Amino acid sequence: MEERLYDLIFIARPATPEDEIKKVVAAIEHACTEKGGKIEKAEHWGTRKLAYKVAKHREGMYYYHQIRTNHGELITELERRLRVQDAVIKYMTIRLDEDLKRQKKLGDKREKRAARRPRRPAATPAAAPAAVPEPQAAAS
Amino acid sequence: MAEEQKQGQEAPAAAPRAEGAPSGAPSGGGHGGGHSGHGGQGGHSGPPRREGGREGGPRREGGPGGGPGGPRRGKRQYFRKKKVCKFCVEKMDLIDYKRADILSQFVQERGKILPRRMTGVCARHQRWLGVAIKRARNIALLPFAGSAAGSTAPKAVEAHKS
Numbered sequence: 001m002e003e004r005l006y007d008l009i010f011i012a013r014p015a016t017p018e019d020e021i022k023k024v025v026a027a028i029e030h031a032c033t034e035k036g037g038k039i040e041k042a043e044h045w046g047t048r049k050l051a052y053k054v055a056k057h058r059e060g061m062y063y064y065h066q067i068r069t070n071h072g073e074l075i076t077e078l079e080r081r082l083r084v085q086d087a088v089i090k091y092m093t094i095r096l097d098e099d100l101k102r103q104k105k106l107g108d109k110r111e112k113r114a115a116r117r118p119r120r121p122a123a124t125p126a127a128a129p130a131a132v133p134e135p136q137a138a139a140s
Numbered sequence: 141m142a143e144e145q146k147q148g149q150e151a152p153a154a155a156p157r158a159e160g161a162p163s164g165a166p167s168g169g170g171h172g173g174g175h176s177g178h179g180g181q182g183g184h185s186g187p188p189r190r191e192g193g194r195e196g197g198p199r200r201e202g203g204p205g206g207g208p209g210g211p212r213r214g215k216r217q218y219f220r221k222k223k224v225c226k227f228c229v230e231k232m233d234l235i236d237y238k239r240a241d242i243l244s245q246f247v248q249e250r251g252k253i254l255p256r257r258m259t260g261v262c263a264r265h266q267r268w269l270g271v272a273i274k275r276a277r278n279i280a281l282l283p284f285a286g287s288a289a290g291s292t293a294p295k296a297v298e299a300h301k302s
Contacts, residue, residue, distance in 0.1 A: 009279050051251070051277070051280045051284075052280060052283050052284060054280055060280065090279065090280060094237070094275060099234055100234065102233070102234070103234040107233055110231065110233075
């Protein structure tokens with residue numbers, strides 16, 4: 001199975017003690033190492049205002065992980081673990097690699113087009129030097 | 141609603157905020173904003189309606205931009221700014237759902253996704269934008285339509301009724 005990249009975001013209750021967060025993060029890491037996943041990025045976005053109430057909270061602490069794995073079961077496992085945690089009020093996993101693939105494809109296409117184009121811009125530098133001597137002629 | 145569209149043509153960036161403000165202030169929400177918009181333009185749209193009756197074009201263009209002087213002359217005066225897709229300009233091939241600051245520009249205050257005709261986003265990017273906004277909603281970065289401000293406003297309305 002090909003490798004896939006996932007985003008995993010979870011929101012913890014505001015004012016959750018730090019060791020409890022650590023426990024959650026450790027659980028994620030543990031599941032990743034067990035199932036053959038790799039954490040590419042781990043970020044803490046801090047406490048943010050929620051756009052709507054979640055579990056009667058208006059704020060939440062956002063934690064973001066990017067995970068690369070070959071095994072889809074890892075994601076179900078992670079979601080199962082997050083669901084059980086009391087500190088976590090919301091979580092979301094999103095598959096990213098398809099979007100990134102599309103981004104790369106479009107970027108390559110654009111580069112190719114840009115590489116093909118320089119014929120025309122070559123005409124303008126030729127015009128620019130021609131324009132420079134004129135003021136000199138006017139000065140003399 | 142027609143007035144709001146015209147405003148959008150004039151100033152795509154300013155439109156969402158200008159429109160959001162009236163809808164936020166009265167407790168009636170969208171309806172209140174719509175009515176105040178009609179009332180405000182009622183005076184202006186009176187005179188041009190006679191001339192513009194035959195051809196819909198001049199009234200549409202003249203209404204928001206030219207003020208009273210423009211449409212009276214009866215000729216078409218186009219001040220339509222050409223809208224360019226913001227994502228195409230910045231050459232974005234991926235709209236990140238995590239960038240709530242960008243996404244919120246394409247969403248009304250209450251969380252409705254703005255139509256393409258108002259923001260000038262191209263079809264392809266609007267498609268991606270929709271997906272990104274929906275993802276952001278899921279993780280509480282953006283409100284679902286009507287839920288964010290609505291969580292306090294409807295309660296106040298109910299209290300008034302009872």
